[in-house]
Amino acid sequence: MAASTEADWVSRFADDVIAESERRAPGKTVVVASGLSPSGPIHLGNLREVMTPHLVADEIRRRGREVRHVLSWDDYDRYRKVPQGIPGVDASWAEHIGKPLTSVPAPAGSAYPNWAEHFKAAMTAALAELGVEFDGISQTAQYTSGVYREQVLHAMRHRAEIDAILAQYRTKKGPAKPAAKQQQKQQKPVDEAELAAEEGSGAAEEDDGGSTAAGVGYVPYKPYCGECGKDLTTVTAYDDETTELSYTCACGHQETVRLSEFDRGKLVWKVDWPMRWAFEGVVFEPSGVDHSSPGSSFQVGGQIVGPIFGGEQPIGPMYAFVGITGMAKMSSSKGGVPTPGDALQIMEPQLLRWLYARRRPNQSFKIAFDQEIQRLYDEWDALNRKVEDGTALPADIAAFNRAVGTAAGELARTPHPLPYRTLASVADITAGAEEQTLRILSELDPEHPLGSLDEARPRLDRAVNWTTTHVAAEQRTVVRSEPDRERLAGLGDADREGLKLLLEGLDSHWSLDGLTTLVYAVPKLRAGLEPDAKPTPELKTAQREFFVLLYELLVGRDTGPRLPTLLLAVGQDRVRALLGA
Incomplete structure (x- = not known):
């Protein structure tokens, strides 16, 4: 597929990223990054964490440059709460709070070995369908295999400097929200729900320092207990010469380990993130609103990455909310949120890619699971016609090209794309009966009759799924x-x-x-x-x-x-x- 030369937001970021990469390491592979915490269903707000760098990386590939999209699975984060509404999960999962996500059992009936793998699998499948190419990195594997051992020891040697940087932000708070805005937020209707990536890149709510006993001082490292496996630990001593670290756990266990040999713990988030920027050489990484406010992890990380780890903060935008009509705002550690896989049940990958490509990252937008999906498809089909007849605007052409394919080629598309609202109506009336559906669809346009239902797929299947899962029984025809x-x-x-x-x-x-x-x-x-x-x-x-x-x-x-x-x-x-x- 030809490279896009249009100056849309993706192209502008690609220009900046290439220039920045050349400044840092001329001729080297460009590195962009995303981070996802599989603490529950990875929702459509989190998808923006991946789609933004994906689109930029893909544009760089179209220009013939080597690029690596690192997707860090933050599966070594602590299990913080039991999500609601997850099939196969009940209150008994509360006993695992404090363990790494990879040490928590998967929901009952899952084919996967643990909690993190269960939710990673669904996202991985959706990204494959969307044509997203990435290099997945398990933070559990990185930490427990000792890959970050030198970085951990380095952070411990420089813990006083890290503490001084963090201290500048600990008492800072963002401005209070006006009462009117608070009231407006409380009264916001649920059909204008917003999904931010509250857990899109690491544990946003994690403290900036490990728990320590009096007199120990700041420690940017949190061990997981060798007895109960949880992070309910307090560091009681650390020796820089021997790297001996002692801790006690709320479960009563006490242990002294050599950090130069110990791999059952992790750096706290506000130190972990900048460490990874330096370790991977990340040039571009977007961040959600939760990481971009004053004193947040992205800003603080920018102060830590250079002086402590000798790296540079990535460039990258703050991305805005993704709205889901008819659903309340939720984080990915709660149940009931729509995921990319849910969206791909009712819409083709091209449409979902287009929704993310056509809006700048700082612009919010909505993904429709209700009747509005028919209007979105009408708009998409109209754009297709404009592109074909040469009347589309340059920025719209660029978004269209990014939606229908990647540098690797075009995504599979429906050979005979009939209007979505028509397909949904037919599916409603026929209840999915294929013989009757083919009879109706073949009569829509006698000059260009449909030969088989396969010609209308996969769009037809998406419309059938939408009708059967998102149209209330009392609204069926x-x-x-x-x-x-x-x-x-x-x-x-x-x-x-x-x-x-x-x-x-x-x-x-x-x-x-x-x-x-x-x-x-x-x-x-x-x-x-x-x-x-x-x-x-x-x-x-x-x-x-x-x-x-x-x-x-x-x-x-x-x-x-x-x-x-x-x-x-x-x-x-x-x-x-x-x-x-």
């Missing part, structure tokens, strides 16, 4: 099995004339476009106007009344799927029977 004879018998002359005109025109208008023309033309003809007459307020009222009549006679409600789609789905014979022919 059920076509009448028998005509409403009482209603038909009581119709006035005008309504009878309207139904007669509709039925007479079915044969000659039996396609999606044809039926659209017909249902709007009937009220005009009934009023003595030409089919192409411009609508007036009175005519619009007549059309609405006619549409309500059709819905009531066909599905027993005053609303339903778009009438042309509904008529095609019901079929000519049944339409004639239900409308009294």
Whole structure:
């Protein structure tokens, strides 16, 4: 796929990252980074932590440069709370609070060996479907294999300097939120929910220092207990010469170890993150709002990385919230949050990529799991048409190209992409019956008939999934099995004339476009106007009344799927029977 030359936000960041990488290490591989904590379902807010550097890395690859996207799995973080609403998890998991995520049992019935691997697997599968190439690094593996041993010892030797840096921020607090804003936040409707990456890059709520006994001083390291496996430990002594570290645990266990040989612990987060920047040579890494406020880990890390570890802070933006319509704001350690895998059940990868590519990282946006998904798909299809006919704007073309593929090539796409709202309506009416679905879809456009359902996949499957999982039972469409004879018998002359005109025109208008023309033309003809007459307020009222009549006679409600789609789905014979022919 050709490199994008458009000056969209991705290209501008790619320019900056390449220039910064050349300044630091000319000719070397460019390193960008993400971090995810698998403390629970990794949600769509967290996905921005990965998609932002992915898009920048992909642009760099398109330019022929070597780039490495490091994805740190923060699976050595402590298990802080038992998420709600996770299948196979109950209150008994509370006994594991304080252990590393990789030492916590996976939810009951899981195929994975521990908690972290269970939630990493779902995210890994979603990223593969999205075409995201990354180099995954388990922080459990890094720490327990001794990869960071020298970095840990170095941090301990320089713990006084680290403490002095952190002390500048410990008493600083951000400005209080105005009461009006607090009230507005409390009253915010749940259908405008926001998902920030509260745990997108490490443990945002972790303290900046390990627990120590009186007189020991600051220690930027937290051992996990050798008896209970938890981090409920207090360092009671440390000797720089011998590296002997003594600790006690809330469980009663006491132990003295040599830190030069001990690998069952980790640096506290505000020291761990800058250590990794230096260790990996990270040039670009975005951060969520939780890491970007005054005194937060990203800012403090920038003060630690150079003086302590001899590295440099990455460049990278703060990224904004991702909204999910119909769901309350949640962190990934709570249940019930929509994940990338959930989104990919109801939308194609291209659409999900586009939602992240078209907005600058500091712009919030929403991902729809309700009826709004149909409008999003309409917008996406309109962009496809504009790109094909050459009328799309440069920035829109750039976002489109980043959505449909990567430097490695295009993602698999639906061969015959029919409108999502049409597919959803057909799925609603047919309840997924494939033979009936094919009959309806093949009649949508007689000049370009659908040969098989595979031509409409995977978009068709996504629309079926959306209809079956996100449309309430009371909103599903059920076509009448028998005509409403009482209603038909009581119709006035005008309504009878309207139904007669509709039925007479079915044969000659039996396609999606044809039926659209017909249902709007009937009220005009009934009023003595030409089919192409411009609508007036009175005519619009007549059309609405006619549409309500059709819905009531066909599905027993005053609303339903778009009438042309509904008529095609019901079929000519049944339409004639239900409308009294």
